[in-house]
Amino acid sequence: MSFSILGTGKAVPEYILTNDELSTMVDTNDEWIKTRTGIEERRVCKDETITELTVKAATAALEDAGVKPEELDLIICSTMRGENITPSQGCMIQKEIGATCPAFDVNAACSGFIYALDIADGYFVRKKVKYVLVVSMDNLSNITDWKDRSTCVLFGDGGAAAVLGEGDDLLSINLTANGNDEVLRIPHGTNSSPFYKHEEERAVLHMAGNEVYKFAVNAMATGIKKSIGDAGLTEDDVDHVIPHQANIRIINASAKNLGIPREKFFCNVNHYGNTSSGSVPLALDEANRAGLLKKGDIIAMCAFGAGLTTGSCVIRWAK
Ligand code: ACO
Numbered sequence: 137m138s139f140s141i142l143g144t145g146k147a148v149p150e151y152i153l154t155n156d157e158l159s160t161m162v163d164t165n166d167e168w169i170k171t172r173t174g175i176e177e178r179r180v181c182k183d184e185t186i187t188e189l190t191v192k193a194a195t196a197a198l199e200d201a202g203v204k205p206e207e208l209d210l211i212i213c214s215t216m217r218g219e220n221i222t223p224s225q226g227c228m229i230q231k232e233i234g235a236t237c238p239a240f241d242v243n244a245a246c247s248g249f250i251y252a253l254d255i256a257d258g259y260f261v262r263k264k265v266k267y268v269l270v271v272s273m274d275n276l277s278n279i280t281d282w283k284d285r286s287t288c289v290l291f292g293d294g295g296a297a298a299v300l301g302e303g304d305d306l307l308s309i310n311l312t313a314n315g316n317d318e319v320l321r322i323p324h325g326t327n328s329s330p331f332y333k334h335e336e337e338r339a340v341l342h343m344a345g346n347e348v349y350k351f352a353v354n355a356m357a358t359g360i361k362k363s364i365g366d367a368g369l370t371e372d373d374v375d376h377v378i379p380h381q382a383n384i385r386i387i388n389a390s391a392k393n394l395g396i397p398r399e400k401f402f403c404n405v406n407h408y409g410n411t412s413s414g415s416v417p418l419a420l421d422e423a424n425r426a427g428l429l430k431k432g433d434i435i436a437m438c439a440f441g442a443g444l445t446t447g448s449c450v451i452r453w454a455k
Contacts (some may be wrong), residue, residue: 138260139268140303140454142203142321144421145196145266147273148179148190148294148408155289160450162285169289174384178292178409180277188274191232192296197269198233202422209265212255214272214413214441215295216322217279222274229271245320246380247311247439248272249298250415254309256300271297274412279322281334281340290382292342296421307434309449310359312450315364319347320442325415348444352386356441357393359448367450371396372433374450378423380439381405381415391437402428412441429453 154177155166169175181189187225190213197207199334218241226239243247244251249272257264281287293308324341356379364371377400379387391398402423411418414441423429431453438448 138304138306139141139300140305141198141298141451142301142455143199143299144296144417144424145193145198145200146296146418146421147180147192147196148418149184149189151182152177153180153292158289161193161282161369162288164285164289171291172385174403174405175289176406176410179294181275181293184298185219186215186225186273186275187228189272189295190225190229190299193273193295193399194229194233194269194271197297197299198381202298203267205235206236207236208267208269210237210256211261212252212268212270213239213241214244214252215241216243216274216412225273229269230297244413244441244445244447245443246382246410246412246415246441247445248249249368249416249449250309250437250439251311251445253306253449254311256451257309259349260300260431266302267289268300269297270300271295272413272417276341276413279339279341279377281338282322286345287343289342290410290415292409292411294408294411294418296417298420299446303454305452305454306410307369307450307452308363310366310447312355312359312446314444316444319351320444321404322442339447349383349386351444352382352440353389353393354383355446356380356386356390356438359438360390360394360436361445363450365446368435369450372394374400374436375433376423376429376435377401378416378435378437380441381408381419382410415439423454429455430453
């Protein structure tokens with residue numbers, strides 16, 4: 137016995153940053169960004185804090201699930217950078233929604249949601265929990281180099297939450313990590329120690345896009361294939377794929393590699409760009425609320441990101 141997803145909810149900032157506005161900030165244009173990535177616009181925090189966004193997503197997911205905050209047994213937040221170094225973002229959510237359960241954060245970059253699901257699975261298997269809240273949210277705009285056109289056009293802020301309850305709808309789940317800080321890295325930025333000898337670096341994202349691209353195309357197909365096999369299913373059994381929303385070309389190439397019809401891949405990268413760990417649950421919530429997911433549907437989810445990490449799973453939709 138593991139879990140079923142009982143409800144989902146998203147939160148994104150109000151401000152829409154278009155490709156045209158970005159073209160006034162760096163040497164780029166709408167045509168390049170759309171053709172190379174599929175991204176048309178993204179959301180960026182102006183007034184909103186990550187705590188407000190995580191709480192909004194959590195509240196929406198709890199409402200969708202019909203679960204009260206005081207019924208929660210565990211909160212896991214996946215994020216690369218919460219409001220504070222400590223307390224964890226999970227504890228901030230717990231405080232704001234009025235829950236009383238344990239709470240903590242996990243950082244697996246864009247794969248964070250699937251990592252959090254795998255952790256939650258362990259709690260369900262050990263019968264330690266009845267209801268778990270997973271919130272995946274990143275605020276990449278504050279760690280983006282807004283002068284680097286090769287990266288600043290790719291990312292956006294936002295994310296989503298899922299409420300998990302006892303059930304048997306997680307059919308398989310796989311995580312990988314391949315420690316590598318050369319192709320993708322965001323340094324901390326500051327160090328207050330007067331004793332520390334190393335030079336400080338700006339806390340902005342550095343990425344060798346081509347390397348990540350090659351890794352991603354292979355990782356998406358390999359991860360989804362393995363999870364489908366582990367679930368005792370074939371590609372034909374899959375009703376929907378909810379892929380990490382990093383680049384439409386990566387999604388198209390993965391669909392081709394897997395032989396799963398492209399129409400089964402849910403995509404909202406055009407509106408949000410890459411929201412890191414927020415990306416997969418944000419797509420899941422939009423598919424859920426658009427009424428695309430029917431009870432019993434088989435859904436494959438897959439993400440990849442800094443680490444380099446990947447996560448993939450197959451679930452049966454239970455709502
Ligand atoms: N506007 C216009 N031109 C640009 C831009 C831009 N925004 N960015 C780069 N270019 C130029 C380059 O300078 C280069 O010009 P040159 O040929 O004169 O040198 C040309 O466009 C091609 O650049 P490439 O980097 O080869 O472009 P590519 O087709 O590989 O696309 C991209 C780059 C979009 C970054 C792609 O490699 C990609 O999507 N990689 C995956 C990134 C990803 O998914 N990351 C996820 C993890 S993020 C995380 O975990 C936080």
